[in-house]
Amino acid sequence: MNSEVLRAKLARRQDQWIESTEELLDRVSRVLGEVERQYGAGDQQVRRWSARFRALMEENRFWPSGRILNNSGTPQGQLASCFVLPLSDDFGSVFDTLKSAAACHRSGGGTGFDLSPLRERGAPISTAEAGGASGPVSWLRLFDAETTVVAQGGKMRGANLASLSVRHPDIMEFVDTKRDVGQLHTFNISVAIDDAFMRAVESQTQIELVSPVSGRAPGRIAAVDIWRRICENAWRTGDPGVLFVDTMNRSNPLLDHLGPIRTTNPCGEQTLYPYEASNLGSLNLAAFLLPNRSDLDWDLLRDTVGDSVRLLDNAIDASQYPEPRITDMARANRRLGLGVMGYADLLIALGIPYDSEAAMGLIDRLGSVIRDAAWSTSERLAQERGAYPNWPYSGRRTPARNCAITTIAPTGTISMVAGCSSGIEPRFAPVWNKDVIRADGIVYADEDLVGELRRHAGLERDDALRLLRNKPLDELPLPAHVMAPYRYAHEIPAAWHVRTVARWQQYTDNAVSKTVNLPRASGVADVSHAFFEAWRLGCKGLSIYREGSRDRDLLTSHVGSEPEPPRQSKQLAGEL
Known part of the structure; x- marks a missing residue:
């Protein structure tokens, strides 16, 4: 957990006082746990669920959206993203x-x-x-x-x-x-x-x-x-x-x-009816890696999905929506937006290239486990609390609490809080600049690759960073098998970006938000091919961005002699 980003972006403020990380986690988990009283829970059960919701964040397994983190327990109290x-x-x-x-x-x-x-x-x-x-x-x-x-x-x-x-x-x-x-x-x-x-x-x-x-x-x-x-x-x-x-x-x-x-919605991950709202939150997939980095703790992932669905469902009841028509629609459908982040980090930890059949197989396993655990939880909640009001019209035989659960959102700020890669995006570059916060942006480095250079090439950290800034990847002094999983946004063929969207969409109730990054030299025909493949493969939508399309890109990989990135950073700061 990156407490610096959490407090800078999402903590409550008044005069010179800034909420501490502990106070923020207590506030959010208390507000969401209190919803349990609406369904007959006593003090002990409320404390139990508040503690479980807090553990999701404290252990860096799941983070609700910035709206939930920032607005819970405030006079405004609007929790939908x-x-x-x-x-x-x-x-x-x-x-x-x-x-x-x-x-x-x-x-x-x-x-x-x-x-x-x-x-x-x-x-x-x-x-x-x-x-x-x-x-x-x-x-x-x-x-x-x-x-x-x-x-x-x-x-x-x-x-x-x-x-x-x-x-x-x-x-x-x-x-x-x-x-x-x-x-x-x-x-x-x-x-x-x-x-x-x-x-x-x-x-x-x-x-x-x-x-x-x-x-x-x-x-x-x-x-x-x-x-x-x-x-x-x-x-x-x-x-x-x-x-x-x-x-x-x-x-x-x-x-x-x-x-x-x-x-x-603005990023394309939530398919919504007029006056419908949705809250968001994402699982940090990298947090479920076993200590020996051989596999995931699948049981922990299933348990985390269950608690996360309950938290997001509670957020619907805790939210004070902007107007009654939105309140009515949000509670009639109870649509959730449970997503993932840290996918690229997980691939690298497992030694799997982003653009590979092995990655597609991992999506199949992750997607099915998350989907099944999410719907199992929604069905249990329907037994406890009742199905969503529009369920009788859904054609679904088993009552469920929510009309839709899973999504893939961009996770701008919460991935910074979690210290992981955003959504299902690949890492952008070995060293890159993000045009946020300061006029000259914030510099980041792939600390895993820095570590590989230190281990295999015997370099000091400063020398490793200098090498990453000035050498192409294929000239780094690293064995091919070490470099294999380090696949960055503009090196991945557009077809694999689209295949990744389509594969995740197979397990996603709402939609998938992901940018297809195209190199600067790409042509209009490359855009056409990406859009066509997205349609053929069953994507619900697609966005592309060609490097250099605008006067100033949000992310740039050519940082020259920018200041050294913070030592702990894979990603440090960003926007919602």
Whole structure:
């Protein structure tokens, strides 16, 4: 556990007082343990569960999200990390959603919006003197301004995602929205794509663009023209990403009752209905490695999954949501976001390359164990507390407490707290700079590789660091078998990034958030291939980022003569 990051990013503050690590863990575990009283627990049981929740964090096995860590036991008390809010084609409704978004951002939550119901640019509107609708893209600027203003006085930088159907008449304008770097800096954008469109791209046929208001088709366009524009802009700036809505809804248990899910939270891991919220938390996979580094303690992992599901379910009851409609939806579905982090660290400890069949086999084992333990816990909670209210419509025979449990989130801050690699991402580079905290960023080093150079090459630490800064990996004085598991983001072929997403998705109820890192020299065709493979392999969405796409990358591996990284650091500081 990195107490420095925990206190810097998530501790409570007042005047000169800053909450200690012990006080923070006590506060969070006490608030979540107290929920047990709502289900008939006495003092002894409340203390027991509070202690178990505290042990998850103290032993670095599981960390709830920053919202839970920061807001538990506070007057605000809002514990959800992410929301989706509706946009309907009505002037007053849009501003109602704007107000809800401000309330979510004020408490540190991120929001997703599907713009598809909004009428296209130039469509008739009722105001007599108006020349026609301004289109969905124009509304993004309003929400971007709101997020910026609220974030200036809030807990963290606001985050949004906007999606638009690939069949909307304004799709080309939407795809170009972030073509110029610096536009809509609080938004990620994604195109909502259906299977029929992908088949039209393959067959090079046209599709109809359909007005969301009239239902008429104002025109036809070659699907490949839209696809090419999506890939060109993703190559240029990293936006847009893609959401495969048919894939999302094939595994949606409430499709027949609530209709299709159309969008996600800002990072794409939580598929959510309008007014639905979700809390997040992640298992530190590296914490389950046996001392001899031969395997994992699978029983401990199963027990940890059980306690983590219970903690996150308690967080739903403990949370004070921004408005009643969100409260009602969150408690009707009781959707959770239990993920993993430290995956790359675990691979290296086991000597498994990230881009290997052995890694795919490890995902199969991890994914099935986590999935089965999570649903077993949800079924036990349903027996104790009752199934989620919408369960009768799910088609699931056995009552469960939650409509969905597992996800793969980016784990920005909590992976720094845990001192592990983020989400299921590979390590970025042997030495890299992260553009956070200071103007010149924070420098990190792969301390495991530094250790290998000290053991096998007899180097002092400073000499090992100097070598990592100035030599390519294939020139390091290390045996091939030692170097084999050290696979970094831009060395891994895009196909293996996508395969990793798809393999984890097989065991994940919600979705998988992971960036496909492409080298600077990659072309538009490489982006197209990655997106197509994601669709073919059953991913629910995908984002890519080509090195150098923006004026200043968040992560850079060319750090030159930056100051020496902290000795204990694999990753030291970051953002939510």
